[in-house]
Amino acid sequence: MATTIDELLAPTERDETPTGAQWLLRDSWTEALRHLRALPRNPELLVFATVQPVMFVLLFVFVFGGAIEVPGYSDYKQFLLPGIFAQTVLFNSSFTGVGVAEDLSKGIIDRLRSLPMYPSAVLIGRTMSDVARNVLTFAVMLLVAFAVGFRIEGTLAEAAIATGLLFFFSYAFSWIQAYMGLSVGSVEAANSAGFIWMFPLTFVSSAFVDPSSMPDWLQPIAENNPFTIVTNATRALYNGRSPGSDLWVALAWAVGITVVFALLATRKFASSAAK
16 A cells, blocks of 8 residues: 655644654654655665675775785785775765755655654654664675675774774764755766765775875865765774774764754755745
């Protein structure tokens, strides 16, 4: 039986505007499920989101791998793959901005605003569902990484911490994308705005090469790039090495970005409703 738009959008029935953390979590979960249920109806989106990182893995391993040497790593794959993991989860955060812009253009956001639910749950649910989609993409990419020779040399606990840090960082950047999706005028603009700044962020970093090989003026930018910090931390953990302070600095970046842009996006959502 086909699902109507009201059945899809409506939260748990209640007569009054909700209050309390319990209703916020319930509304957020309801909204996250709405997006996850839509995935089977749009499998192309998941396929293309998976193909791109797989192409990066194959290109860098087999085309550039023999020409790139990195201090401290005899096997370039052990250096490269954690960087591609980080790049992939970051790139996938762009779907949040595109999805928010699409819901705005279709009037779904206006429909949600008319319901007795927490306004912030609309954005929380969107970011939660995109993390779940990121998990599927990451699982496929990890299998490809194992197939080309990558190995987790740390403990399972270290690998779990590294993977959790990647998803937390991706979740933080989903809030940046949500804010951009609310700010631009169309889905096309959200798509362009969501990607254009991520390319220099990920390539001017330690994801693919050691920053010491870069020009002198570029090295401090790459070394202090938050993407470099999270990449270094996860790379160390996957390879069974000590991440040092990078782990805590990466966590601080993720928390700070989440707090700042969650507040900005929520205020933008509220202010646009008042217009």
